[in-house]
Amino acid sequence: MPNPAHRPLTDAVIIGGNRIPFARAGSRYLGASNQDMFTAALDGLVARYGLQGEELGEVVAGAVLKHSRDFNLVRESVLGSALSPTTPAFDLQQACATGIEAFITVANKIQLGQIDSAIAGGVDTVSDAPIAVSDTLRSALLAASYAKTLGQRAKALTRIRPKDLAPANPRTDEPRTGLSMGEHQAITTAKWAISREDQDLIAYNSHHNLANAYNTGFFDDLITPFKGLHRDQNLREDTSLEKLATLKPVFGKTLSTPATMTAGNSTALTDGASTVLVANNEWARERNFTPLARFVDAQTAAVDYVHGREGLLMAPVHAVPRLLERNGLSLQDFDFYEIHEAFAATVLTTLAAWEDENYCRNELGLPHALGAIDRSALNVNGSSLAAGHPFAATGGRILASTAKLLHARAQETGRPARALISVCAAGGVGAVAILESA
């Protein structure tokens, strides 16, 4: 009997990406579905790379807020796109880490040689969020639909009361604590004594850096306009620290410490979609594509926020040291740091934790603190505070931008460049990854 050959691992490289500009909830993309937006993001990518009619290894993406009719959202989007209809696809969901998890999944498959090319991504809209019926109405309707006689059906339906007809709005609160993500972060923010000024500075830098990236044409080959919007709608090019300082706090108002989290230093609800094109080097070479960055490694972690042992959005803090150790790197061995700005305070608590000797010893089990990072290498082209954060679309946004940054840096210095990406997510989960210039 033939012995299946052991195949060596193959590098997975990012070739590029495409996203649509992110729109503020209930605004420019009102009326566009997840499928519309993800198809547009795919078609923009296909147009940029001339992939019309190509059969890719797989398209993997997801959405956090999803209609039940969208059970096969990604495959349906592929069928509606300019890609070959024989391109397989599946949906995946890991809250705000959906996009990066989709990338890790396809990168792993490429490394294993199971596929040669893929698109990873994500999409979310809060402007077209599913609205469900109440549980009592739903169970009555289900009972009626399974009823065998007219009498049974009538009996089932008579259980419905007028109050049951009110729709159940989608919630993004943590199911186990009933607290919103902002309230969770407010607890962590207070615990780490993060100042209002520091948070506002993170927000200011985010807007300033994103605006600068737009103005220098950085996004010309990363974004395709959608529904007439050609820049992230949330971007405030003219914001100032003074303006940010005037905003009233919105989270943490019931805590004993002064509330510091405002609409300015918290991410707004947004709609959008993103994609990233991943392949092995051979596939890229055959099509004359220049790989931008190589996938090095990734790690997920989860924390026990339910019992208050750790803050809800602190999982990446735990994932990073494991990733560093496995790859023999220190926290300072990176040219760029992309820490998703769920809230300005999330970035700051993450950094504070890594700098804290006691925390690193006691909570992370490290011999000493991971230490500080060069802040000028952090979110250099802006992050979610300015761009917005359509949950599942954030990973693709970060990955494509970071890959482009790494390629440019390596071209400029003639040395390899490396980036650390960190994304926190609902449910106390986090995903982190390392990319290196290809």
Next chain:
Amino acid sequence: MTDRYTSFVHHGFGKTLAQKLGLPQPVPLRRHTPSAPVVTGPVLVLSTAPAAASGDSTTGASAGEHPPSDADAVATLLLNGLGSDELIDVRRSPHTAEGTRWGTVIVVATEVTHPNDLAAAMLPLGQVLRGLGQCGRVLFITRDPEEADRPAVAAARQAVISTMRSVAKELRRGATANALVLGADATVTGTPVLSALRFFLSPKSAFVSGQPVTISSDAGHVPENWDRPLDGQVAVVTGAAQGIGAEIAATLARDGARVVAVDIPAAGESLARVANRIKGTALQLDITSPDAAEVILTHAVDRYGRLDIVIHNAGITRDKLLANMDDDRWNSVMTVNIASQLAMNDHFLASEHFHRNPRIVSLASTSGIAGNRGQTNYGASKGGVIGMVTASAPLLAEHGGTMNAVAPGFIETTMTSKIPFATREVARRLNSLQQGGHPVDVAETIAFLVSPASVGINGVVVRVCGQNLVGA
């Protein structure tokens, strides 16, 4: 964008009414469809040369011991299907079949030496004009008057071109007249003449009328497949997201080119649609940025290993009377419409990747030729394009390439649909074809100019304006 008037006067009551009132009666122009014949027959070949004029041959071979005339050579080209296996019905005498509906008339007047020579062909032409079919073609072939060695020769050649212009104005029912003007180094059997015959006799030249096109040499090669002359070549089209640019991209792709569709990032959504439709690539780029040419070149060379064709189509209008002009309106139009092209051409021409038969076509405008009230800035920039093309042509010729311009007149686009109704209706009718052109008419003319068969056509400006009554 629909021209309701043309459809109204074409049928039933509208037709009767227009006839009774003597209103313009434009006909819907015939346009290219895949696999349709190039030439509409029968074709009458007339000549100013005495021997051929008296000949009654239908084979193209001239009688007696005379060397074959240019008219004989043209007839032979036609009999050979203009390089394909098309069967073309060629006649040499208008009298062979009384009452014939001619599809095409070609007047070969290359050998004229005195204005008196014209009568031999022009009067027979007059006899058959009423019998010219709908969307018929009249094509004159003469030599360049500026290269004549004697005043009488120059006079005769110039007279041929002027006859063509008046004939074009006299023609009705969608018919056009144009002229091929051969330079000293060009012969009627040269490949560029073949290329020009295939364009001017076909529906691809639907909206080109009253135009003399100079053919300076026989340079060019016959493509393996006339339906895909650009196979294996890479073309860049700027301003490709919509209108004329999108149509140029589609037409070059149809002819076999791999197309890089360029437009500003804000137009990316429609640009992506264009690129996906034609299986090209979308390149979002502001052509006024200093590294625009480098970005285009890198994209084309990295992806496709080459760059053969550049179409400078991107352009803007910021109309205002000069008396009310401001800095921004003047400068932005100059920057986008001409300065960016000059900068990009310098960069392209300096690259060895653009040294293999490079071709550039730039979009001029009838406003640049004739001037237009309220468009000093636009007209200046488009005039600049014409100057640039004339001066750049020899630079491209050094590498076996060409640079030409196409000057559209009134073309039905989203841009022109925004012109107020009355102004638009007047602008539309003020040409010999009494209607607006379509974006595809501009695109087809560009495809003709960048064909590998057209290398001998260099430094020309072809108007696609239905012989607009304004301007030369």
